[in-house]
Amino acid sequence: MTWVLRHGAVELNLPISSDGYIPLTSMLGLRQLHGATLLDIQRVVRNCKKQRFALDTSDPDSSKWRIRANQGHTIKAVQDTDLLVPVTLEEALDGLICIHGTYLRHWESIALNGLCRMARNHIHFAAGEYSTDVISGMRTSAQLKIYVNVAAAIADGIPFYRSDNNVLLCAGIGDKGILPPSYFIKVLRTQDGAQIYPN
Incomplete structure (x- = not known):
């Protein structure tokens, strides 16, 4: 289904x-x-x-x-403006937490090139740390958590959206749908909370 x-x-x-x-x-x-x-x-x-x-x-x-x-x-054919709710700059400035979960094997490429939506319409993010309120947007097996500055991205004209199940989404920029690493606040290892970016 x-x-x-x-x-x-x-x-x-x-x-x-x-x-x-x-x-x-x-x-x-x-x-x-x-x-x-x-x-x-x-x-x-x-x-x-x-x-x-x-x-x-x-x-x-x-x-x-x-x-x-x-x-x-x-x-x-599925349109962002019909399916999703735009995240406003005010919402982003009001303490919105945006985390992309990934794996260590991808970090070198992500650190160099940024996040990519791949074949999907969007890059997916959790709207906060995993809890009873945050149920989707990041695999629980993720080894790294990339924290994103949504306010800076929106201010630069990169829209973010929220789905009905509270997943944050971004189509990225350009044909490949990239969110550059300049919008990363920090990257933490999930296993021990160690910060690997910036280092």
Whole structure:
């Protein structure tokens, strides 16, 4: 279900709106979900600890309900302005914590080139340290935490957004979607909290 909503809708010829919604009837019609029911989908959405999905049940007719992934798309038809909420400079200046989790094996490249969105539409960040309030945006297995100065990036014209499940997102700049290391505040090892940047 995650793959379909984030990456595969176009390939599977499913209608997808600019805010990422797909008709639930279209999802249930996929052979990959053969046998799944409306109740199954509702259970998956409700029980997802990272709150990856949103179910639009605003229409009283359940045949018109829609489902989407809250973030993580590679589908270009999904538009930031329709899916996400912009982070304001005021919000960023008011103590917003923004952390990207990564692995030691990537640090040399990141330190030199910055963060890259890769095939996704955005670079993903946690909106604070991992806790009961911060449930998504960074893998718990991350070995490094890169703290980002969102206010400086926004002031320089690099927009940040917040998803419905509180993940911070940035498309980066240029064709490759890079967030340069000049926006890094510090980098800490998760294992022992040691600061490796700046050193």
